[in-house]
Amino acid sequence: MAASFRRVxxxxxxxxxxxGALPATALAAAPDAxxxxxxxxxxxxxxxxxxxxxxxxxxxxxxxxxxxxxIVAVDQIGRFVLGRYWRVATPAQQQEYLHLFHQTLAYxxxxxxxxxxxxxxxxxxxxxxxxxxxxxxxVTRPGQSPADVQWVVDTVxxxxxxxxxxxxxxxxxxxxxxxxxxxxxDHGGEVSALLDAMKQQISRIAAG
Amino acid sequence: xxxxxxxxLSLLAVPVxxxxxxxxxxRSNQAAYEAYRQQNDPLKPANQAFYRFDNxxxxxxxxxxAVGYSHVTTPAIRQHVGDFMNNMDAPAQLVEFMAAGKxxxxxxxxxxxxxxxxxxxxxIFDPAGALGYRRVYTDLGLTLAGYGVPEGxxxxxxxxxxxxxxxxxxxxxxxxxxxxxxxxxSTGLTIFNYGSDGLGVVNTRANLIGTIGNIKKSSLDxxxxxxxxxxxxxxxxxxxINERDIATPPAWYPTKERNAMHPRPYGAP
Numbered sequence: 515m516a517a518s519f520r521r522v523x524x525x526x527x528x529x530x531x532x533x534g535a536l537p538a539t540a541l542a543a544a545p546d547a548x549x550x551x552x553x554x555x556x557x558x559x560x561x562x563x564x565x566x567x568x569x570x571x572x573x574x575x576x577x578x579x580x581x582x583x584x585i586v587a588v589d590q591i592g593r594f595v596l597g598r599y600w601r602v603a604t605p606a607q608q609q610e611y612l613h614l615f616h617q618t619l620a621y622x623x624x625x626x627x628x629x630x631x632x633x634x635x636x637x638x639x640x641x642x643x644x645x646x647x648x649x650x651x652x653v654t655r656p657g658q659s660p661a662d663v664q665w666v667v668d669t670v671x672x673x674x675x676x677x678x679x680x681x682x683x684x685x686x687x688x689x690x691x692x693x694x695x696x697x698x699x700d701h702g703g704e705v706s707a708l709l710d711a712m713k714q715q716i717s718r719i720a721a722g
Numbered sequence: 723x724x725x726x727x728x729x730x731l732s733l734l735a736v737p738v739x740x741x742x743x744x745x746x747x748x749r750s751n752q753a754a755y756e757a758y759r760q761q762n763d764p765l766k767p768a769n770q771a772f773y774r775f776d777n778x779x780x781x782x783x784x785x786x787x788a789v790g791y792s793h794v795t796t797p798a799i800r801q802h803v804g805d806f807m808n809n810m811d812a813p814a815q816l817v818e819f820m821a822a823g824k825x826x827x828x829x830x831x832x833x834x835x836x837x838x839x840x841x842x843x844x845x846i847f848d849p850a851g852a853l854g855y856r857r858v859y860t861d862l863g864l865t866l867a868g869y870g871v872p873e874g875x876x877x878x879x880x881x882x883x884x885x886x887x888x889x890x891x892x893x894x895x896x897x898x899x900x901x902x903x904x905x906x907x908s909t910g911l912t913i914f915n916y917g918s919d920g921l922g923v924v925n926t927r928a929n930l931i932g933t934i935g936n937i938k939k940s941s942l943d944x945x946x947x948x949x950x951x952x953x954x955x956x957x958x959x960x961x962x963i964n965e966r967d968i969a970t971p972p973a974w975y976p977t978k979e980r981n982a983m984h985p986r987p988y989g990a991p
Binding site for chain 1: 753754757758761797801929932936939940941942943945946947949950951954955957958959961962
């Protein structure tokens with residue numbers, strides 16, 4: 515039990531920094547398998563070339579954040595993660611939440627660049643899933659066992675976007691939703707408690 | 723990985739259950755009540771106490787040892803240690819797959835155990851995996867789950883981590899399925915048991931150093947995050963076993979009928 519749980523954790527958090535958190539259902543039809551596969555291949559190649567390329571961590575981090583904004587449906591993921599509390603939140607809270615959500619993701623990316631130096635990945639195949647095309651990849655970091663990572667690709671705003679990451683059967687957006695909703699539940703259903711916790715976390719990470 | 727964990731577990735199980743239960747919110751507060759029901763964690767106060775206990779234990783004992791261990795080992799060594807531990811689990815898994823009515827996986831487990839114990843020098847190497855007999859995983863909790871036993875409320879066990887009522891209830895039974903349980907008792911065997919249990923724990927923890935640190939750093943409520951990860955992972959393990967469980971059509975069946983019995987091509991995951 516412990517050994518396999520280890521693999522989940524390893525896998526799930528191998529990709530956490532790349533995605534930060536996770537998506538919402540799109541009305542448009544999911545892209546077909548080839549489109550999704552090519553999209554993941556291209557996105558992954560760009561990501562790997564930035565991480566393993568030259569430049570300071572600061573410069574890399576800026577490039578990565580720009581890339582992530584292009585390939586990941588961050589707003590949709592943020593809404594999914596907030597779940598039913600999205601409707602409870604006031605419009606101002608929704609705005610602030612999405613802003614913090616983007617910020618958390620950016621900090622996670624910056625913090626993890628060094629750990630991903632030397633990363634390689636291979637696209638294994640794609641099959642349709644309930645939330646979009648599931649593209650299977652193998653992500654390898656030096657000194658670590660390879661992790662099987664599935665990227666869920668859906669059509670968002672007319673283009674393919676990553677809406678979730680699944681590692682060993684654990685979905686990053688669902689995990690993140692449990693995390694956030696637990697904070698809100700523990701504070702009497704107040705969305706403001708979550709926003710405070712997110713701010714605290716960001717300032718903690720920023721402080722190093 | 724059983725003896726140490728389970729003997730400590732049984733010592734602590736009773737006070738856990740006697741320790742506080744969470745007070746459910748009144749049914750009149752529908753949203754809060756629904757959230758409570760979905761968490762399915764009625765023992766949350768006790769669970770959280772054990773979660774904190776394990777964290778302290780980890781910070782002062784297990785993690786430092788694991789950090790030292792990972793400095794003196796390579797990923798390859800840790801892989802072989804992991805393979806050895808997995809091989810020790812194989813006889814139990816053979817029984818569990820048979821009990822669950824999964825002959826294909828039982829066969830894979832048997833071949834793996836025979837090959838790895840001999841050619842693989844007691845399981846330190848995994849030649850069976852190289853031959854295409856990739857590791858399949860099960861445990862008693864999943865066997866019960868296959869029979870439709872629900873997971874029950876979430877439990878966080880001291881020394882053993884995330885669990886649920888179903889999985890925790892069968893932990894002691896798992897001990898009797900270990901190959902060392904069948905051997906005649908001796909001091910040497912006892913030392914081996916504790917040694918291999920300890921090594922397994924440290925080896926696992928060493929592979930998780932970055933991961934657990936990341937979870938704790940990046941989640942707002944690590945307790946809830948581990949709970950969610952555990953449940954999702956167990957559900958996925960069960961799904962994987964069921965997806966692999968396909969009939970073996972006799973070789974003399976016409977191709978068309980063979981294909982009809984297989985929703986997916988042979989060998990596909």
